[in-house]
Amino acid sequence: xxxxxxxxxxxxxxxxxxxxxxxxxxxxxxxxxxxxxxxxxxxxxxxxxxxxxxxxxxxxxxxxxxxxxxxxxxxxxxxxxxxxxxxx
Numbered sequence: 001x002x003x004x005x006x007x008x009x010x011x012x013x014x015x016x017x018x019x020x021x022x023x024x025x026x027x028x029x030x031x032x033x034x035x036x037x038x039x040x041x042x043x044x045x046x047x048x049x050x051x052x053x054x055x056x057x058x059x060x061x062x063x064x065x066x067x068x069x070x071x072x073x074x075x076x077x078x079x080x081x082x083x084x085x086x087x088x
Contacts, residue, residue, distance in 0.1 A: 005084070005086065006084060008042070009087070010039050010087075011087030012039045012084055013036065014082060015082070016037075035060070038055050039054055041069075051070065052071075052072050052075055053066070
């Protein structure tokens with residue numbers, strides 16, 4: 001079995017980083033802003049694909065919609081964008 005350190009579970013803290021850190025308008029950059037939340041629900045479809053739902057503490061990140069959540073694999077694979085702090 002593989003490590004679960006990159007798999008979001010209920011109670012885990014998620015930190016999402018938005019922006020590329022380049023504030024230069026010439027390159028279309030944006031300062032990095034971090035959003036902090038806690039996983040409150042995980043659903044699974046008939047193909048066993050999981051969706052993670054997060055309660056955000058400092059506002060909702062762009063492109064996060066409460067009714068859709070995030071695909072679990074995005075949180076798992078996008079290491080540059082998501083930090084996972086295990087709750088257990």
